[in-house]
Amino acid sequence: MTDVKKPSLKERVKSAMKGAISAVANTLQLDFFAKFKGEDQREIDFPIDITGETVWATQQQMAALFDVGIPAISKHISNVYGEGELERAATLSKLEIVQSEGGRSVTRSVDHYNLDMILAVGYRVSSKKATEFRKWASQVLKGYIKDGYALNGRRLSSDPAALLRLAQEVRALRTSEKAIYEQVREAFKMSAADYDGSSEEARLFFARSQDAFHYAASENTAAQIVLARCDAAKPNMGMTTAGNVMPTFADAKVAKNYLTSEELRTMQILGEQWLLYTESMSMRGKPLTMARLLAKLDELIGVHEYPVFPGYSGALAPRRDQHVREQLEIYRKLSRNLPAA
Known part of the structure; x- marks a missing residue:
């Protein structure tokens, strides 16, 4: 049997990065956030894209979520694209965020990755925190998005009826096959x-x-x-x-x-x-x-x-x-x- 030479990691990453220029820059107005709260009490707000039925996260957010450095997150993302596990156009978007720089608020267009990529990176990190997030996302988040609920803590706290409906839907939740x-x-x-x-x-x-x-x-x-x-x-x-x-x-x-x-x-x-x-x-x-x-x-x-x-x-x-x-x-x-x- 003839051995097929596999591309090196460097070649796969280089190939994956080739399509970066053609990535579509979308500015989405995301008003709702899903709050993930870990066992160690860390909290991260993920913007929800109701239309796209997903959430988005920056590399910085994923690094905080999985407790690893940003370079590690970047490497995993490159590998996911390089190995053809996910498509760049379907999982990457540029979203505008407001951040503090030198004491002033500045709006920047930053790369965000959707839920599929967040989970793909989590599996590769293979840590307790990744498992924790996988359970939260698959059992709760996708169901919330599918049923059109805005996961804004203040909104649910001020609307007991919405909270009750949400609880009822969660009990009936079915993750897609x-x-x-x-x-x-x-x-x-x-x-x-x-x-x-x-x-x-x-x-x-x-x-x-x-x-x-x-x-x-x-x-x-x-x-x-x-x-x-x-x-x-x-x-x-x-x-x-x-x-x-x-x-x-x-x-x-x-x-x-x-x-x-x-x-x-x-x-x-x-x-x-x-x-x-x-x-x-x-x-x-x-x-x-x-x-x-x-x-x-x-x-x-x-x-x-x-x-x-x-x-x-x-x-x-x-x-x-x-x-x-x-x-x-x-x-x-x-x-x-x-x-x-």
Whole structure:
């Protein structure tokens, strides 16, 4: 097998920084803030972008949040971009802030990074503070934003009815399956002692773990879900996440797009339980192999009395792709009044 030379850290960082000039400078008027209060009583206000459904943080804020230096934060951000984990255009924005300089207030345009980047940096720092923030953000913050609540302490304190509604919504909160599974993927990467992101073993590892979650929720693998539910005769081809637009092939072959709210909830519950386990192992310095991680995942699913994935009986991906193409062609013919994707 021919070894593929990986780009050096310097090359990846240089490549990541190339797009800096093309970053769009947006000036957003953010009137609401989410206050994070750590166990050590440190408090940081994060501006909320209700329209974009995210929060923003400067490198300085992330350094304070994770208790590391700004150069370390900058390095992690460069690596995230360099490795293609996140896209610069989707996670970076220039926001105006007012700061004190020489005894006077000055407005500066400063780079801010959204919640996806904050969490990506947090996973790489892999500290107690990062874990603390991850729990706060995934369990509370995204739900608040999704439901349109302004997390301004003064506002909630002065409006008991709003506070009560907020408490009721928090109890009913459901983190998106995508967010949870991305966190699970990061936990797998951090915990597996033999993990190599470029290897075929790692690809199979993630495919197997993903199917374990899908099977627990629906008793079907990802490919089986698509084969059973992708149907041109149904609205949006059977997808539960699509809007009134023509589905694309990329959308139609993703199993999670067909899951019910109950199935997504099951994946969320198992994902959260799995994160607690991997965090516990990481905090105690106990590395695990990919095989051991998969075995533990099956154990956890069984303990919660969900169906445990029995293993593959054959390759279904080619059949899935062909089925999606056929159904998509039929759906487009039946929906000529809709614009093609």
